[in-house]
Amino acid sequence: MLSSVKTFVFLDLEATGLNKYLPKITEICLVAAHISSLQNPVTNEFGEMQLPRVLDKLCLCVDPEKTINRYASEISGLNNKNLGENEKQNFNSGLIVLIKEFLDRQAKPVCLVAHNGFKFDFPLLKTELKEQGNDFSSSLLCLDTLHVFQELDTLENGAPKKGKGFYTLSELYRRSVGKEPIDSHHAEGDVQMLIMIFMSKAKQVIEKTSYSFKMWSEISPMYVTRR
Numbered sequence: 001m002l003s004s005v006k007t008f009v010f011l012d013l014e015a016t017g018l019n020k021y022l023p024k025i026t027e028i029c030l031v032a033a034h035i036s037s038l039q040n041p042v043t044n045e046f047g048e049m050q051l052p053r054v055l056d057k058l059c060l061c062v063d064p065e066k067t068i069n070r071y072a073s074e075i076s077g078l079n080n081k082n083l084g085e086n087e088k089q090n091f092n093s094g095l096i097v098l099i100k101e102f103l104d105r106q107a108k109p110v111c112l113v114a115h116n117g118f119k120f121d122f123p124l125l126k127t128e129l130k131e132q133g134n135d136f137s138s139s140l141l142c143l144d145t146l147h148v149f150q151e152l153d154t155l156e157n158g159a160p161k162k163g164k165g166f167y168t169l170s171e172l173y174r175r176s177v178g179k180e181p182i183d184s185h186h187a188e189g190d191v192q193m194l195i196m197i198f199m200s201k202a203k204q205v206i207e208k209t210s211y212s213f214k215m216w217s218e219i220s221p222m223y224v225t226r227r
Ligand code: DCM
Pocket: 012, 013, 014, 015, 016, 017, 018, 069, 071, 072, 075, 076, 184, 185, 186, 190
């Protein structure tokens, strides 16, 4: 199934807090890359893998209409004050149109990719869509790179690696790119790291991982407050 995907859309959300606080989105970043670019990474004069030149990007800050937890503000740099001062809009139907049109421009089939996406980004996005009485096409696929890298280690070594933090986005980035993370917890920075990590194992991810993707229709909302 994954082998037929033509566009991978890398997704990261910043939010007011973790799942148990019924979070709202404060920032969304979607970056679309065609499979041809992901499978044939360009390198610079030092032989270092580069982000694809041809990318479509949609990054927006969002007024969550909810108090942003202190820790979430600290790591993301987004707080109720700066989002308010900058007169950011809430997660409204206009934003949903933008996202849907963005996805619709991409060569299909399209697969969303997020790190820890099954637990956090996809259910939270589903909640925000459902709050507006909306949803994405059921033909959309989604892939969680946390599961992907655990699945690849299981295939290679019989089990995923243990140890706290082994599969965090930053750690995977350090290991696969050999550099310190840049702009962690900024939605675009996290997406850029995610693309680099994905490209470093693109062939294995597409050919070998079979359990790490779902249909968008299989994703349940993180929580439901109305409708
Ligand atoms: N988050 C949090 N506490 C953490 C980790 C994350 O409240 N320990 C929230 C705030 C972030 C959002 O989750 O904006 C997304 O996390 P990340 O930046 O890792 O994508």
